[in-house]
Amino acid sequence: MDNLDKKIPIVVIRSSDHCFLDMLRCCGIAGIPVIPVIFTWKNAGPWISEHSTYFKDPVTIPNPAEDGEGAIAALQELGDLAQQRYGQKLMLIPTSDTSQVFIQQHFDTLAPYFLQMGGAAFESSCLDKMHKFNQAELWVANDIDTPKSLSCTDVSHIDTILEEITFPCVYKPALKDITNSFQSSHGQNKAIECANKTELRIHLNQELAAGYDLVVQEKIEFTRLDEEISCYVYSDKDHEVRCFSGQHKLEEFPKPYGTGYASCFCYKPELLPITRRVAKALRWRGFLGIEFMKDRKSGAWKVIEVNMRPWLSIYFQASLGFNYVELLYRDLMGSLDSGTEIILPSEALYASAHYRLNLKLFLSKLFDGSRSMEEAVQLMNEWFEMHTGSYCLTNYTVDDPQPGIYEIETILEQSDPALRGIMRLLLAHLTQSTAIR
Incomplete structure (x- = not known):
């Protein structure tokens, strides 16, 4: 090196x-x-x-x-x-x-x-591409399956939206502001679900009055956890996908439109052709996170949205051999291999289970104050019995342990003895029963 x-x-x-x-x-x-x-x-x-x-x-x-x-x-x-x-x-x-x-x-x-990141020379703005309604229009223009999406930037749009959207539906900001005020003012939810026209009308009027530009989107209903997938790709200067992997959430907070704090590595080869079309449509150079849901009604995989910056579990992917930041750096330095060879998960990798766990959030949800010590321990044991495999913790890694040690010490200093007891049991379980990377 x-x-x-x-x-x-x-x-x-x-x-x-x-x-x-x-x-x-x-x-x-x-x-x-x-x-x-x-x-x-x-x-x-x-x-x-x-x-x-x-x-x-x-x-x-x-x-x-x-x-x-x-x-x-x-x-x-x-x-x-x-x-x-x-x-x-x-x-x-x-x-x-x-x-x-x-x-x-x-x-x-x-x-x-x-x-x-973005254009072929890394010198183009991607602000328009970050806009959720612009994304939806781009997918439609390129025959990429996506939920029906409608723009709502003025009260004059509401009547048309109420007639055209199907229920239930969700709405979310078309573009986040620099204070992330939407999530902060909506209980950390990234989107809000509405069941009928009356409910949606009330919410849209309130959100527009608060200054938000919105996208109203058909709600895609799926059956299993592995039918809501985050796929990750790296695409080169020719917008060809050179690396592909993915994961799905096991636990999230808040439900159902929050951030995942427990997830599992997965590989869905049928999504690779769609990710290629997404990268081409965006004319993207760099890494991308593409969110998919499998529509229970049609059986089709649909692109929900695309994120054009690092994701919260980007090291989890790197720990399994998919270092998207290293690919970006090699591309930047001119050392990315030419051609169209693609890095994909091996059979051995996706034949076993690999998990990412945010220890602090997992613990706080496990022991939320309404459970006894015995109930929390039982739930913890049941969870790990169902999810055996290797673990990548959010803050603790073998090569860089101090952030995790600091987090653990902070939790153990808390005054609640039951919380400390569960933490010690959890640490013992993780270190004795699983492989931590």
């Missing part, structure tokens, strides 16, 4: 601590140097990522939500210094939708200093 001091770094913005830690680890195991860009806000933290062995020499900028101009000026200064040192623009990667929206809204200002 080359000396890291001689290698070109990438710049990673910390906005989601978990995703940022995953990015540090993806880069760390691939020998890719990172310039961490951090900011904070009132009541933020604790920042578990700062305990990582890969967290070094951070650059602090103002919080973009509080001082956007100051944040941009600080990024420009960093980009200018980096070009003086390395003789080229560096790749800038956000770790949440909010930071991606921010840097995309200022794409032209940052373009002289940084590259970003």
Whole structure:
């Protein structure tokens, strides 16, 4: 491996601590140097990522939500210094939708200093492609199955939507703002379900009055957990898919439109041709997360939406041999193999079970205050009996244990003895009965 001091770094913005830690680890195991860009806000933290062995020499900028101009000026200064040192623009990667929206809204200002994923030369804005209704229109134009989706940006749209949409349906922001206010004000739900016209009319009027542009989408109902899949791909400068893997949620919070805190690696080869069409339609270079659901009524796999930034489990995929950040770096450095050879899961890999677990959320849902110690322990044992295999914990890894140790110590310091007892049992179960990567 080359000396890291001689290698070109990438710049990673910390906005989601978990995703940022995953990015540090993806880069760390691939020998890719990172310039961490951090900011904070009132009541933020604790920042578990700062305990990582890969967290070094951070650059602090103002919080973009509080001082956007100051944040941009600080990024420009960093980009200018980096070009003086390395003789080229560096790749800038956000770790949440909010930071991606921010840097995309200022794409032209940052373009002289940084590259970003998207176009064939890493020099094109993807802000329009991030817009959920624009995505839906693109899928329809390219004959890619997707739920019926309608734009709602004005009260004049509501009557038409009520006539055209089928129920139940869901609505969500067409584009997140830099404070993620929709999720924050809706109990951390990414979308809201409505059962009938009356309910939808009330909600749409309220959301429009609050300033949200929305997408109203047909609700896709599926039967099994593995019929809601997140597929991950890397596509090259010719928009050809070069790597493909996936996972599905086992547990999420809040239900049913929250973030997964327990998931399982999976491989659905029938989705590969669809991901190829998605990458081509977007004319995308970089990695993508593509969300699919299998429609119980038609049996068709439908694209729900596409995310164009790192996902919360990107290190989980890397730990199984699918390091999308390393592929981006190789592509950036001109060392990605030419041709159309694709990295796919081996039979041995998908023949066994591999899980990702957010320990803190798992514990908090296991012991929610309404269960006795005995009930919680029984539920924990039942869960692990049903899910045997290797585990990738959100914060603890064998090669980078300190963030996980810090998290565990923090939980054990809590005053509730039952919570401490369950935590110790859980740790014993994980370390004795499973392989932790």
